[in-house]
Amino acid sequence: MIELYTAATPNGHKISIALEELGLTYKLKELKLSKNQQKEPEYLKLNPNGRIPTIVDHDNNDFTVFESGAILIYLAEKTGRLLPNAxxxxxxxxxxxxxxxxxxxxxxxxxxxxxxxxxxxxxxxxxxxxxxxxxxxxxxxxxxxxxxxxxxxxxxxxxxxxxxxxxxxxxxxxxxxxxxxxxxxxxxxxxxxxxxxxxxPPAEYExxxxxxxxxxxxxxxxxx
Known part of the structure; x- marks a missing residue:
């Protein structure tokens, strides 16, 4: 299972969309950015940059990936989908x-x-x-x-x-x-x-x- 630390922003939604397209099981952990939860010490251990999103892949020795582009590449390479081999x-x-x-x-x-x-x-x-x-x-x-x-x-x-x-x-x-x-x-x-x-999480931008x-x-x- 993958844990996704995220929020209702475009960068966060990149990863939830990818996980849904890939059919991967994941657990959502929504951070309240307005409360600076992304700057709390426990989260900074996962993502020293203190931003979302971050994933923890429990099927790969709890491997952690931050930065949305890096996460997308990691998930694509993990599954062999959404990124061509040629x-x-x-x-x-x-x-x-x-x-x-x-x-x-x-x-x-x-x-x-x-x-x-x-x-x-x-x-x-x-x-x-x-x-x-x-x-x-x-x-x-x-x-x-x-x-x-x-x-x-x-x-x-x-x-x-x-x-x-x-x-x-x-x-x-x-x-x-x-x-x-x-x-x-x-x-x-x-x-x-x-x-x-x-x-x-829901994207209620308005x-x-x-x-x-x-x-x-x-x-x-x-x-x-």
């Missing part, structure tokens, strides 16, 4: 995974906080991040034209990007002008594993009961 196609998946880790996540994480909570003070910063998000969405849209997935089949690259792109409204960026990207978001959103994963954790998560993950 070198060229494997590289393509990893390229799009890094595109999310280095671009989509950091830009949207910044925009989420500035646009939602500091919009009266930092309009130039908001413009910068929103424009970069639109540029990145354009890259995805062009690549997805005529494709179902970022690679030849569903992969950890799709699972990495989807939880972020689906909350584009939190960044103040719409995707109607990106038809291929919009179709991809809707298509993946109909998969049972994505539906279940995005609700482990609900004030979850707002503090989501904002804290976005601030902490400006980021990945």
């Amino acid at each position: 070198p060229d196609e494997r590289s393509r998946v990893l390229q799009w995974l890094m595109f999310q880790m280095g671009g989509i996540g950091p830009m949207m994480g910044q925009a989420n906080v500035f646009f939602r909570y500091w919009h009266e003070t930092y309009q130039p910063a908001i413009d910068r991040y929103q424009n970069e998000i639109r540029r990145l969405f354009g890259v995805l849209d062009t690549h997805l034209k005529g494709r179902e997935y970022l690679s030849e089949e569903l992969s950890i690259a799709d699972i990495s990007s989807w939880p972020w792109v689906r909350i584009h409204g939190w960044s103040g960026v719409e995707i109607e002008d990106f038809p291929s990207l919009s179709s991809w978001v809707n298509r993946l959103g109909e998969r049972p594993a994505f539906i279940k994963g995005i609700n482990n 609900d004030d009961t979850k707002k503090d954790d989501f904002v804290e998560g976005a601030q902490n993950m400006l980021i990945k």
